[in-house]
Amino acid sequence: MLLTKLRKMLDAREVSAAELAGEYAGKIEKLDDGVGAFLYVNREGLAAAAARAQARIDAGEQGPLTGIPVALKDNLCTRDMPTTCASKILEGYRPPYDATVVGRLRAQDAVFLGKLNMDEFAMGATTQNSYYKPTQNPFDLTRAPGGSSGGAAAAVSAGMCAAALGSDTGGSVRQPASFCGVTGHRPTYGLVSRYGCIAFASSLDQVGPLGLSASDCALMLDAISGPDPHDQTTSVHGREPCAARLGRSPKGLRLGLIRELLGGEVDAEVRDAVYAAAKWYERAGATVTEVSLPMLRHAVPAYYLISSAEASANLSRFDGVRYGHRAADAKSYGELVARSRAEGFGREVKRRILLGAYALSSGYYDAYYKRAVHLAGVVRAQYDEVFREFDALLSPVAPTVAFETGKIPDDPAQVYVADICTVSAALAGLPSISTPCGYTKDGGLPVGLMITGRRWADPLVLSLADAHEREFKRKDPPGYIM
Amino acid sequence: MSTAAQTRYITVIGLEIHAELLTQTKVFCGCPNTFGSAENENVCPTCLGLPGALPVLNRSAVEQTVKAGLALGCEIARWTRWDRKNYFYADSPKAYQISQLYAPLCLGGGLEVGGRLIRLNHIHLEEDAGKLIHDGARNVTRVDFNRCGVPLIEIVTEPDMRSADEAAAFIEQVRMALVYAGVCDGKMEQGSLRVDANVSVMPEGAAELGTRAEVKNLNSFRHVALAIEHEAERQIRLIEGGDRVVQETRRFLEGTGETAPLRSKEDAHDYRYFPDPDVLPLELDAEFVGRLRASLGELPGARRERYIGQYGMSAADAETLLARKFVSDFYDEAVALGADPREAGNMVRGEILRHVGETGAERVGMDAGDLVKLLGMAAAGEISANNAKRAVALTLGEGKSAEAIVEAHNMRIREDPDALAATVRSVLAERPDAVRSYKDGETKVFGFFMGQCNKILKGSAHPKSVEAELRKQLDS
Numbered sequence: 001m002l003l004t005k006l007r008k009m010l011d012a013r014e015v016s017a018a019e020l021a022g023e024y025a026g027k028i029e030k031l032d033d034g035v036g037a038f039l040y041v042n043r044e045g046l047a048a049a050a051a052r053a054q055a056r057i058d059a060g061e062q063g064p065l066t067g068i069p070v071a072l073k074d075n076l077c078t079r080d081m082p083t084t085c086a087s088k089i090l091e092g093y094r095p096p097y098d099a100t101v102v103g104r105l106r107a108q109d110a111v112f113l114g115k116l117n118m119d120e121f122a123m124g125a126t127t128q129n130s131y132y133k134p135t136q137n138p139f140d141l142t143r144a145p146g147g148s149s150g151g152a153a154a155a156v157s158a159g160m161c162a163a164a165l166g167s168d169t170g171g172s173v174r175q176p177a178s179f180c181g182v183t184g185h186r187p188t189y190g191l192v193s194r195y196g197c198i199a200f201a202s203s204l205d206q207v208g209p210l211g212l213s214a215s216d217c218a219l220m221l222d223a224i225s226g227p228d229p230h231d232q233t234t235s236v237h238g239r240e241p242c243a244a245r246l247g248r249s250p251k252g253l254r255l256g257l258i259r260e261l262l263g264g265e266v267d268a269e270v271r272d273a274v275y276a277a278a279k280w281y282e283r284a285g286a287t288v289t290e291v292s293l294p295m296l297r298h299a300v301p302a303y304y305l306i307s308s309a310e311a312s313a314n315l316s317r318f319d320g321v322r323y324g325h326r327a328a329d330a331k332s333y334g335e336l337v338a339r340s341r342a343e344g345f346g347r348e349v350k351r352r353i354l355l356g357a358y359a360l361s362s363g364y365y366d367a368y369y370k371r372a373v374h375l376a377g378v379v380r381a382q383y384d385e386v387f388r389e390f391d392a393l394l395s396p397v398a399p400t401v402a403f404e405t406g407k408i409p410d411d412p413a414q415v416y417v418a419d420i421c422t423v424s425a426a427l428a429g430l431p432s433i434s435t436p437c438g439y440t441k442d443g444g445l446p447v448g449l450m451i452t453g454r455r456w457a458d459p460l461v462l463s464l465a466d467a468h469e470r471e472f473k474r475k476d477p478p479g480y481i482m
Numbered sequence: 483m484s485t486a487a488q489t490r491y492i493t494v495i496g497l498e499i500h501a502e503l504l505t506q507t508k509v510f511c512g513c514p515n516t517f518g519s520a521e522n523e524n525v526c527p528t529c530l531g532l533p534g535a536l537p538v539l540n541r542s543a544v545e546q547t548v549k550a551g552l553a554l555g556c557e558i559a560r561w562t563r564w565d566r567k568n569y570f571y572a573d574s575p576k577a578y579q580i581s582q583l584y585a586p587l588c589l590g591g592g593l594e595v596g597g598r599l600i601r602l603n604h605i606h607l608e609e610d611a612g613k614l615i616h617d618g619a620r621n622v623t624r625v626d627f628n629r630c631g632v633p634l635i636e637i638v639t640e641p642d643m644r645s646a647d648e649a650a651a652f653i654e655q656v657r658m659a660l661v662y663a664g665v666c667d668g669k670m671e672q673g674s675l676r677v678d679a680n681v682s683v684m685p686e687g688a689a690e691l692g693t694r695a696e697v698k699n700l701n702s703f704r705h706v707a708l709a710i711e712h713e714a715e716r717q718i719r720l721i722e723g724g725d726r727v728v729q730e731t732r733r734f735l736e737g738t739g740e741t742a743p744l745r746s747k748e749d750a751h752d753y754r755y756f757p758d759p760d761v762l763p764l765e766l767d768a769e770f771v772g773r774l775r776a777s778l779g780e781l782p783g784a785r786r787e788r789y790i791g792q793y794g795m796s797a798a799d800a801e802t803l804l805a806r807k808f809v810s811d812f813y814d815e816a817v818a819l820g821a822d823p824r825e826a827g828n829m830v831r832g833e834i835l836r837h838v839g840e841t842g843a844e845r846v847g848m849d850a851g852d853l854v855k856l857l858g859m860a861a862a863g864e865i866s867a868n869n870a871k872r873a874v875a876l877t878l879g880e881g882k883s884a885e886a887i888v889e890a891h892n893m894r895i896r897e898d899p900d901a902l903a904a905t906v907r908s909v910l911a912e913r914p915d916a917v918r919s920y921k922d923g924e925t926k927v928f929g930f931f932m933g934q935c936n937k938i939l940k941g942s943a944h945p946k947s948v949e950a951e952l953r954k955q956l957d958s
Contacts, residue, residue, distance in 0.1 A: 077534045090533065097527050099534060196534040203759035230528075232538050232762050310759060313566050316577030317531045321625070333572050333623075360568075360754035369756060 003068055003216045006162055010057055010067045017053040017067035021046050021111050024069040028113065028160045036135045037145075037155040039074050040082050040115040053109040063108035064219050064243070070105065071161035073152050074115040075122055076207065077196035078102050081112065085198050086130035087120045089318045089325045089344025099196020100231065101165060101207050101224040108223055113161050117151030120346045121315065122172055122200040124148050125419060128405055129348045136405070137179060138477035139445055143402040146176030152210045153180035157477055163211040163220050169200050170303050171397070171422025173208040174434035178397035178448025181436050181475060183465060184210040185217040188455050189429030190235040192221070193228035199314040201307035202233075204426050212474070214435060214465035218242035221458065237456045245459035246466045251285030253464070256390040259292045261421050266399045273438025273447040274396050277468060281394070284467065291390060295382040298375040299424035304416055305359050305372035306427075311349075312356030318344060351412065380428040387454045392464055396421050397434045397448035421450060431458040435465035436474050444475065491683045491721075493714040494691055495649045496641035499656055500634050501666040502610065502674040503546045509609050509633035510537030510580060510761070517672055521615075521626045529631035531575030536760050539564075543633035544587065544764065546665040547607040548774050550635055551588030553663035553781055554656065556605055558771045562587045563763040564607075568754045572625055573612040581636075582606035583755045585763075592642075593659065594783075595652045601640040610634040635665075641680065641691060646710035650703045653677060654805075658782045661807050670702050677706050681713040683721070692717070693727040697734055697741050708739035716741065785810060793823035802831055808845050809838060815850035816857075825857050833874040848877045852884035859888070866941035869893040895944050899951075902943050906951045909934045920956055928952070 009015045032038050053067035075085045077095035084090040119129040127135040127150025135150045137143040138158040145154040149166025153176035156164050166173040168186035177184025186208045197207050209220030222241045227234045278288045320326035320340025327339035359368035425432035430452050437449035453461040505515050511528035527535035563585045566578040586606035592599050612630035616623050643649045660666035667674050682694035700706045717727045732741040789800035803810050816826045860870035876887045916927045935948050
């Protein structure tokens with residue numbers, strides 16, 4: 001159910017915050033054995049949180065999210081729930097502080113249902129790289145929900161929470177939103193604080209909302225965005241509330257269809273759905289033309305080098321000394337660190353740490369890291385150029401719909417290539433949203449449309465998605481899982 | 483080792499001086515920057531390196547680094563950035579140190595020491611690490627993160643020094659510049675100033691520098707001098723013995739003053755430096771730097787020139803006054819209030835520095851105005867020069883005003899001819915033998931009588947009056 005509707009019901013006392021929380025908790029109970037979206041369900045804290053929210057509603061002091069049951073990706077620090085990044089190395093870890101985004105939701109008395117599964121340390125696009133369990137796609141339990149915020153997308157899709165917070169480093173909000181048929185927004189880099197979001201790649205990570213609509217995402221974004229004294233990379237730009245800006249018509253807007261992301265490697269059904277959405281925008285009064293961004297071909301390698309390099313440093317703090325998994329009976333500091341990390345990290349995480357450390361090594365720095373940073377600059381410059389003629393860009397979110405978990409290629413490079421649609425906006429720090437735009441004929445799997453805008457144009461990107469959603473018939477996952 | 487061998491080699495020294503800044507809070511978080519707190523009292527998610535925590539640059543640390551740079555003649559970068567230096571060690575909670583490799587805050591600079599210019603390469607701003615506490619009894623190591631994240635500047639010199647003494651003199655000049663600039667307390671014994679010395683030797687007249695070894699973590703002037711001397715001797719011995727010096731990091735052994743290997747070049751870390759994406763690059767405009775330059779105040783070099791050139795002080799006397807900034811400040815205040823520079827200098831170097839040395843005080847325990855008053859009274863003949871000194875010592879000790887001390891100890895000279903005559907009479911009456919000697923022409927006993935009189939009068943009569951009365955009675 002949409003947040004605005006829940007808001008009305010709560011404010012009209014048609015439902016209490018406790019009843020609403022119970023409703024969602026019941027759904028988790030019923031569905032999550034099959035889906036596997038939650039790593040932790042907040043059974044202990046739920047009643048108290050709902051009571052606080054209700055008191056606020058009763059006092060007439062509610063905010064837009066007061067009493068709304070939401071869930072959080074497990075890389076967001078919560079002082080009252082474990083925070084593991086789906087890694088063994090943080091098994092049972094309880095942070096002593098809340099992430100800024102968590103604190104801001106708490107300040108409105110949103111009700112936290114629990115913590116959501118993800119690829120370990122947000123490295124992956126399948127949510128099969130969790131130390132604890134895989135997450136399945138509610139549209140087809142044999143398929144992946146995408147990732148790394150796969151738990152968040154699956155939970156929203158299956159109605160196990162009203163909305164969720166994920167994080168997007170190279171597509172980790174948008175791609176799972178697309179695979180699970182929900183809306184997911186990657187904010188402009190610097191719009192949302194990263195303080196307390198356990199870092200994967202600091203120059204790319206951005207916390208973003210997933211919801212059943214762009215308008216729900218806008219409400220969530222408004223709650224969490226804005227400068228944070230704990231995060232220097234947050235900006236005073238883009239402080240305008242997004243929710244209030246929705247409802248504008250696409251009329252007169254210049255939209256570009258990215259040619260490089262609509263080629264032969266993209267499934268025909270995905271392409272068709274994106275073209276159909278483009279046609280809709282034309283009918284609504286926008287001009288849609290194809291545009292070429294040839295530099296996007298550099299985006300995937302640049303992204304993997306930069307993100308892995310930063311990750312190799314960011315993940316060094318997990319040494320078994322102060323928190324998290326500690327190897328037993330180590331004889332020296334060196335052995336303690338080496339064994340704790342060897343035992344605590346999964347394969348994909350180790351692969352990226354190795355790749356990143358290599359890219360930064362003396363003698364290789366110029367050829368890899370420095371060159372990747374240069375290419376990211378080239379990609380950014382190309383976007384700047386294109387945005388002189390276009391207000392927003394349209395593309396698929398991924399070349400395919402959700403894939404079967406049994407058919408994920410063993411070769412990581414093949415998996416990485418599928419990030420082609422999403423990583424470039426991340427490299428350029430641009431706002432980018434995924435919104436449903438179609439379903440496959442066979443199996444009814446969702447297809448997502450990606451809309452990317454200029455820096456700080458989050459309101460425009462959200463309102464473009466919102467406009468389409470108002471006329472598009474979004475589908476819930478099939479009844480047999482619900 | 484033979485003296486002959488030593489004279490054939492030149493010791494070449496470059497230094498890395500680490501100085502802790504005097505900011506209120508740490509460099510990337512809001513924890514207090516204080517020394518001597520209970521273990522792990524001043525910590526937060528950021529300086530503990532907890533997952534998800536982020537650094538936020540402390541402006542005041544940047545300002546103090548710039549001030550240090552200006553005090554040491556550096557050029558201030560227009561644009562600066564921080565880098566991550568990656569290495570695993572238990573005192574480094576993130577397993578990287580936020581430092582500056584590619585674009586340090588201050589560039590170049592230097593100081594003249596004994597007429598020779600010692601050049602700086604650069605100064606950069608970084609975070610300090612925590613402290614390991616080895617508990618041998620329980621066979622555990624604890625980590626105290628209070629120091630972790632304390633702002634640290636690293637002052638890197640060119641290899642311009644040629645002896646241990648010169649290196650020690652340079653460090654003292656740097657220490658003074660930092661203290662005068664108000665950015666470091668300069669306390670080596672508390673670790674707020676630590677030195678790594680890069681030492682090499684080369685035959686006299688050689689075109690190329692020899693292979694260097696780095697001696698880490700020297701925390702006193704004595705250690706610096708000892709370590710450099712021993713290290714140079716060791717290297718000369720190696721070369722004389724037909725061996726090569728290997729490039730390596732060595733540690734200083736406090737017990738023997740010698741150095742021992744820590745790690746070789748082959749084991750050297752690859753720190754994998756790269757720009758820290760969490761800390762934004764910083765632009766420094768001319769106005770910002772100008773404001774800091776204006777706030778610097780007078781630096782030791784300028785003060786030294788003033789003391790020697792304007793006040794006619796000897797170089798050694800000037801150095802004595804300058805060594806402690808609060809003493810030099812006190813002196814300047816007294817002079818500004820009208821004290822005679824020479825008289826005030828003598829008093830400050832004498833009574834006041836003695837008191838500071840004995841008590842270990844970090845401020846002068848009297849008003850500069852009181853010193854001016856006492857010097858004025860002495861000059862005007864109201865108290866004797868000796869009593870002026872006594873009054874200063876008593877003022878420092880008792881914390882009372884100078885005037886109260888003068889009155890309480892009856893130091894004021896009173897012109898009371900009858901009392902003076904009586905005192906002189908009693909002194910002469912006690913030693914008729916000496917009086918006789920004087921009359922026989924042995925005039926040197928006059929001094930003896932002066933002394934006896936002063937003992938009784940304790941400065942309450944003017945020496946000239948005493949002398950006149952004494953002569954009058956003896957010659958009558």
